[in-house]
Amino acid sequence: MGSEVIILPVIFGVIFAIAYLYFSTRNKERLALIEKGADASIFVRGKRDGTLPFWKIIILNIAVLLIGIGLAIFIASILVNTFGVYEEVAYPGTIFLMAGVGLLVGFNMTKRLEKQD
Numbered sequence: 749m750g751s752e753v754i755i756l757p758v759i760f761g762v763i764f765a766i767a768y769l770y771f772s773t774r775n776k777e778r779l780a781l782i783e784k785g786a787d788a789s790i791f792v793r794g795k796r797d798g799t800l801p802f803w804k805i806i807i808l809n810i811a812v813l814l815i816g817i818g819l820a821i822f823i824a825s826i827l828v829n830t831f832g833v834y835e836e837v838a839y840p841g842t843i844f845l846m847a848g849v850g851l852l853v854g855f856n857m858t859k860r861l862e863k864q865d
Contacts, residue, residue, distance in 0.1 A: 809854035816850025
């Protein structure tokens with residue numbers, strides 16, 4: 749019973765630790781480069797006029813992932829009711845399979861959209 753209470757703070761702690769390490773090391777790198785006299789333009793990522801905004805890429809990938817999960821639940825229910833596959837096998841297996849396919853399709857769609865621009 750106690751393990752359920754511990755899981756949520758551990759997840760938030762891991763997320764906080766990753767964010768803290770990312771930002772602190774990035775700051776240390778920048779300070780070290782500034783001390784050595786490096787050009788400050790390396791800190792600014794050049795925005796190309798044709799690039800897609802980051803939020804559009806995220807929304808596209810999440811949408812395709814959720815479509816894949818919804819399709820997976822539908823396919824798993826067909827497998828269970830028609831072919832008699834065990835629910836314990838059909839639902840998780842199909843969800844993971846279709847979620848992976850959805851992420852792959854979303855990645856390819858994003859790549860194709862970035863090539864067009």
